[in-house]
Amino acid sequence: MQYNPLELETKWQTTWDQTNAFEPSADFTKAKKYILSMFPYPSGRIHMGHVRNYTIGDAIARHHRKNGFNVLHPIGWDSFGMPAENAAIKHGVHPKKWTYENIDYMRKELASLGLSFSKKREFAASDVLYTKHEQRIFIEMFNKGLVYQKSATLNWCNTCQTVLANEQVEEGCCWRCDNPVEQRLLPGYYLKITQYAQELLDDCEKLREGWPSQVLTMQENWIGRSEGLEFSFTLSDDSRAKLDHQFDSYKVFTTRPDTIYGVSYSALAPEHPIVKHLISHKLLSEAKIAQIKKMQSVGARERAQAAKEGVSLEIDVIHPLTGQNVPVWVANFVLIEYGGGAVMAVPAHDERDFEFAKKYDLAIIQSIETPSPFDGSAATTEYGTLVNSGEFSGLTSKSAQKAIIAHFEAQKIGTKVINYKLRDWGISRQRYWGAPIPMIHCPKCGLVPEKIENLPVALPDDVEIKGEGNPLDKHPMWKHTKCPTCNGAATRETDTMDTFFQSSWYFLRYTTDPSLWNDVPFDKTSANYWMNVDQYVGGIEHAILHLLYSRFFTKVLRDLGYVNCDEPFANLLTQGMVLKDGSKMSKSKGNTVDPDAIIKTYGADTARLFILFAAPPQKELEWNDSAVEGAFRFLKRFAQKSENCFTCKTIPSIEHSSLCKESKYARKKVYEALKKSNEIYEGSYTFNTLIAACMEALNALGDQNDPAVWSEGYFILLNLLEPIVPHLCWEMSESLFGRANLVPIAIKEEVFVEDSMILAVTVNGKKRSEIEVETSISKEEALRLGKQSVTKWLEGCELLKEIYVPNKLINLVVK
Numbered sequence: 001m002q003y004n005p006l007e008l009e010t011k012w013q014t015t016w017d018q019t020n021a022f023e024p025s026a027d028f029t030k031a032k033k034y035i036l037s038m039f040p041y042p043s044g045r046i047h048m049g050h051v052r053n054y055t056i057g058d059a060i061a062r063h064h065r066k067n068g069f070n071v072l073h074p075i076g077w078d079s080f081g082m083p084a085e086n087a088a089i090k091h092g093v094h095p096k097k098w099t100y101e102n103i104d105y106m107r108k109e110l111a112s113l114g115l116s117f118s119k120k121r122e123f124a125a126s127d128v129l130y131t132k133h134e135q136r137i138f139i140e141m142f143n144k145g146l147v148y149q150k151s152a153t154l155n156w157c158n159t160c161q162t163v164l165a166n167e168q169v170e171e172g173c174c175w176r177c178d179n180p181v182e183q184r185l186l187p188g189y190y191l192k193i194t195q196y197a198q199e200l201l202d203d204c205e206k207l208r209e210g211w212p213s214q215v216l217t218m219q220e221n222w223i224g225r226s227e228g229l230e231f232s233f234t235l236s237d238d239s240r241a242k243l244d245h246q247f248d249s250y251k252v253f254t255t256r257p258d259t260i261y262g263v264s265y266s267a268l269a270p271e272h273p274i275v276k277h278l279i280s281h282k283l284l285s286e287a288k289i290a291q292i293k294k295m296q297s298v299g300a301r302e303r304a305q306a307a308k309e310g311v312s313l314e315i316d317v318i319h320p321l322t323g324q325n326v327p328v329w330v331a332n333f334v335l336i337e338y339g340g341g342a343v344m345a346v347p348a349h350d351e352r353d354f355e356f357a358k359k360y361d362l363a364i365i366q367s368i369e370t371p372s373p374f375d376g377s378a379a380t381t382e383y384g385t386l387v388n389s390g391e392f393s394g395l396t397s398k399s400a401q402k403a404i405i406a407h408f409e410a411q412k413i414g415t416k417v418i419n420y421k422l423r424d425w426g427i428s429r430q431r432y433w434g435a436p437i438p439m440i441h442c443p444k445c446g447l448v449p450e451k452i453e454n455l456p457v458a459l460p461d462d463v464e465i466k467g468e469g470n471p472l473d474k475h476p477m478w479k480h481t482k483c484p485t486c487n488g489a490a491t492r493e494t495d496t497m498d499t500f501f502q503s504s505w506y507f508l509r510y511t512t513d514p515s516l517w518n519d520v521p522f523d524k525t526s527a528n529y530w531m532n533v534d535q536y537v538g539g540i541e542h543a544i545l546h547l548l549y550s551r552f553f554t555k556v557l558r559d560l561g562y563v564n565c566d567e568p569f570a571n572l573l574t575q576g577m578v579l580k581d582g583s584k585m586s587k588s589k590g591n592t593v594d595p596d597a598i599i600k601t602y603g604a605d606t607a608r609l610f611i612l613f614a615a616p617p618q619k620e621l622e623w624n625d626s627a628v629e630g631a632f633r634f635l636k637r638f639a640q641k642s643e644n645c646f647t648c649k650t651i652p653s654i655e656h657s658s659l660c661k662e663s664k665y666a667r668k669k670v671y672e673a674l675k676k677s678n679e680i681y682e683g684s685y686t687f688n689t690l691i692a693a694c695m696e697a698l699n700a701l702g703d704q705n706d707p708a709v710w711s712e713g714y715f716i717l718l719n720l721l722e723p724i725v726p727h728l729c730w731e732m733s734e735s736l737f738g739r740a741n742l743v744p745i746a747i748k749e750e751v752f753v754e755d756s757m758i759l760a761v762t763v764n765g766k767k768r769s770e771i772e773v774e775t776s777i778s779k780e781e782a783l784r785l786g787k788q789s790v791t792k793w794l795e796g797c798e799l800l801k802e803i804y805v806p807n808k809l810i811n812l813v814v815k
Contacts, residue, residue, distance in 0.1 A: 001732065003639035005603025009727040013114055022065075022073065022116040026513065028529045030070035035061040036507055038538030038546070039076040042102040042124075043083060046109045048578040048585060048611075048623065049539075051595050055608045056575055056617050056685065057537045058115045062723035063681050065116070066742045072530055074510040075110065075117040077103050077124040081499045084433045088465040089176075095433040096461065099126060109596060113604045114726050121510050123517075125502035126433075130509065132456035133521035134502065135438040139449040140560055142439075146192045149447065152426060153271050153336060155299055156184035161469035163430040169299050176467055183271070183296045188428030189437055189495065193552045197223055197420045200551055203567060210571035210683075212618075215543040222544045224421025228255040229405050231414030233266055233317035233344070236325055242283060242315060247274055249317075253339045253419055257408075258400040261389040262346040262367035264357065266317055267310065267331035269341030270295040275330050278313060288312075295332045303332050308356045320413050321390065331356060337423050347379065354379035368397060425549065427498040432463055432471040434496025442483035442490040451484045457492065470494055503546055504553040507533055507568060527563045532570040540574040547572070573685060576620040585623070593623055605725035606632040612687035612724055635728055638698060638717075642732050644710040649740045651715045652708040656750045662704035667751040669693075669700040670713045674747055677720045687724060694720055715741045760809040761786045763793045779804050786810035 016022065024032075037057035040050060054075075061073035084095035091098075103124060110117070123130055141147050155164040157174040164174060169181050193200075201223045204216045232249040240248060252266065268275055270292050278284050279292060288311045295309065310331040317326050333352055334343055347357035347364045357364055366374045370384035383397035392400050408414030428437065436457045438450040450457055460478045463471040472478060472494040483490040505521070511530040512522040538546075547569075554568040577584050580591040598607045610631040615621040656664065673693035680686050694717055701713045714732070719741050722729035733739045754775055759782065761769040769789040773782055783802050787794060790812065797814035804810050 001639045001642050001735070003636045003728070005605060005635075005727070006600075008731045009112075009114060009604050012727045012730050013111060016114075016116070017111075017119070020119070022061075022071075023118050023120055024072045025070045027070065028525070031068070032072070032530060033061070033064040033069040033535075034072045034511075034530045034533045035064065035535050036072075036074065036510070036533045036537070038536070038542065039078050039125075039503070039506060040106070041078045041081065041083070042099055042106055044102045044105065046106055046595055048593050048595060050110070051113065051607060052575055052578055052611050052617075052621065053537055053539070054110060054113065054115050055611050056573065056687075057535070058113075058117075059608075059612060059687060059723040060535055060537075060681065060685065061116055062726060063677075066719070066722060067744050072121075072510065073116055073118060074121045075115070076122055076506060076510070077106075077126075078499065078503050078506075079103065079124040079126040080434045080496075080502060082431065082433075085431060085465055085467075088433075089467045094461070094463075095465065096126070096459075099433075100124070112596070112599050113608065116726070118510075120514055123509065125499070125506060126435075128456050128458050129517060130502070131435045131458065133509075134435050134497070134505075135450070135455050135457060136452055137505065137521060137557070137560075138497070138501075139438055139452065141191065141556060142449055144560065146195065146556060148190055148192070149187055150190060151185045151187045152190075153183045153296075154186050154188070155181050156186070157181055160467055162467070169302070172298055172302065181297060181299075183299070185271075186430075188426050189439075190424040190426050191552075193425045193549075194420060194422055196552055196555050197225070197422050199555060200422075200548065201225055203551070206567055207569075207572075211569075212540075212572065212574055215540065215547065215572060215574065218543045219548055222422060222548065224419075226255045226419050226421075228253055228417065228419065229257040229260075229401075229408060229414050230417045230419075231320055231408055233320070233326070233328075233342070236316040236318055239315035239317070239328075243274065243277060244281070246277060250274065250342050251340050252342050252344045253417065254344055256346070256349070256397075256401075257404040258383075258386060258389075258392075258395075258397040259346040259349045259367050260321060260344070260404060261386070261392070262348045262365045263319060263326055263344045264347055264363035264365050265327050265329055265345045267329050267334045267343050267345055267356070268313070269334040269336040270330055270332065271336040272330070272334075272341040274315075274328075275313065278315075284311075284314065292330055295330070298332070300335050300337070303335070306332060308333055308352065308359060310356060310360060312360075320408070327362070329356075329360070338421070339419070348374060349379055349381055351379045351381060425498075425500075425552075427501055428495040429498055430470045430473075430494075431496055432459065432465060434499065435502065436472070437493045437495050437497055439493040440481060440483060440490045441493065442486065442488060444488055445483055445485045445490075448483060448485050454484070472496070500545055500549050504549040505557065507536075507550070508554075508557070508563065521562070524562060528565070531563060531565045532567055535571045535573060536569040537573045537575060539577075543574070571683065573617060575617045576615065578621045578623060580623040582622070598628065602628060602632045603635075603727070605635055605728050609635065609691065609725050613691045614688070616684075616686045616688055634695065635725060638721075639728060639732065641698065641702065641710075642714055642736065644701075644705075644707065645714045645736055646707050646711050647736050648711060648715075649738055651741070651745065652712045654708050654712060656748075659706065659709070660704065661755075662700075663706045663709045664751070664755070666697070666700040666704050666709055666713060667748075669697040670716050671747055671751045673697045673720055674716055674745060678747075690720065691724065711736070716745055719743075719745055757807050759786065759807075761790050762809060762811045763790055764813060765811065768793050775807075783810060787812065 035057055037053050061071050065071040079099050084099050087098045088095045155169050157164055159177045159179040174181055204220055230253045232251050234249045279289050291311050310329045313328045313330055315328045317328055319326050345353040347354040348366045349368050367389050368384045369387045370380045370382050372380050374380050386392050386395050386400045405416045438457045440448050442448055460475055465471055479492040479494055481490055481492050508522045508527055511527045516523050550568050557563050585592045610628045676690050676693045680690050701710055718729045718733045733741050756772050757775050759771050760767050771785055771789050782804055799814055801813035
């Protein structure tokens, strides 16, 4: 067969499309597999990262489909977000038009790869119907108390009149206008993910077998459960007077109560209410106020990377155990989001606190003695024995922690608490291209949700996006509405949802037949059949936010009665990046490879084969032009060699014992490849090893000339390679076997029974020869042939011992 990839790929893609070849069955009695790759953002063009992600998922889906499973393998579009608004500003095109034109183009690109997606279940997260059900879920979460409003400090560009994401703040300035960004307290909506913190942490155990340990560790660290002591620092009398008696104390939390006698200062976040009071009442010098305001203008991420800075607030608190005054500072490393924005500082035993104390010449008090002597040059952070700690001196750190917490609780001045680093999820975005938050502000009734029957609250199309302010807020009519409760004049919420809201439940939408999409977000019976996702494929960059939010949503939707499952994804594969010249492909580096050009030159099967052969999916893949050529040559040879086969509808029946040595070896290599296939789909997905085994089998077939062995070999190899190079395999399977080979194939153990074995012959432990003998050979005959093969090393020697190890060696001991 001559290999013409463009012709046969067009043929089979058309056939698959016309026959709805990859739609899942509605028969829920069948064994199922739900295979899902993370849905893409419609940026305009696919890149090699997309090719790798979707080829991996497609190979897994095709394997299970031909093995008789009912397979759900869908695709959709994560289509809301900032890039569409940026395009609107840059090119003067409406975000909706830009988004859906990109979807149309990228859909064709993905189709050209021969991906076996369900076409009927495709949707975009920006579809109004998806928004309708998303808003319904939001309202149900609000009614359950899982949504609330609060004010938080956000990045604000006064020039553009808009909130900026952390990624849009570059060196303290707006990425668009390059003017300074300030931190502004703005109201927003939050989801109570913290209510599920412990369950999210506990259920990581359920994922140990199916998820990479690295991802689970990242999630555990992000949730950040810690046990410790919470207590209040009481302000000194003079400090309370300075603050106009508006504040008496503030709370702090520590995981190291054993170090409490080492406290030498306390630090507040620049946004702490006490700091704000000092600034607003001008109780600090202008220089200090300016310094603090500068800290406030820097986002949390940049602060974490910045040098430690602080300002003395000229107030004190009372140490709860020693009664001594402790100076209070404002420090840029203290974040208002964590621990109430206040910390106790122990420079002798905390590196960050030490660095700050050294810089500002604050006291450093040792309270723990460790095997590493404390000389004041660095903090000693390990556990040890308490010193300079009053009645607790001499206790080990662990014992002291319990004793000090018990003391605080007995005196009613503190308590043992469990804290989490995890914070509630702020979903408000002051942007146009997102799902509107379905809440209404009524002067009489307050904040109320829209009525379910009035959903969706759709975006207006007649907006002008200039990058200044929120277009929904500026729209002359859209936000004006009636209160669902009292029917009085009211105003719509103009914030839109974080796009992670859409991607946190999209996998559930796919489980349901599109005929039901108008009525429900997803059908419970269908979801209970298809869930969990059996294999999820995506980049490790989503290890925390997307994957954690999806786990949270699944638990919330379970509690709302939508599903029965606790976790969304049973197994997770995080594929490595595609590199070129040693670095990640990017337009700025000029090292991108256009998938369209590769497909046009070599065909989709070559692109798929290279992507899966070049490296295991979890590892980084280095692009190699010559290896792409090599993949094409292999497929060309594979097609041409099929001329050695005869057509048949069942696997050929072969009398193995009557074959020549080369034919027996060829069969062995073919069935080794079949065994390898069964192994890799158990979870390693090392397609490179399967492809290598298939290449070895083809080489072995080429060393013999039995037509039946050739035909059996292709019957099996086309089955094994179909998930990887589907177009060519369907073409040859159709012409040779009527596609009767694309079913489960049993392994014939007879091919692994060896007629002969290789024995190494050693003299005094040193290998001198190698002989091939029949496996049924007697010990005596094997020793005779072995001695015969090393005659020259035995001449003039006395034979002391003969050792025979079947299937391995003969050792002759002489002197």
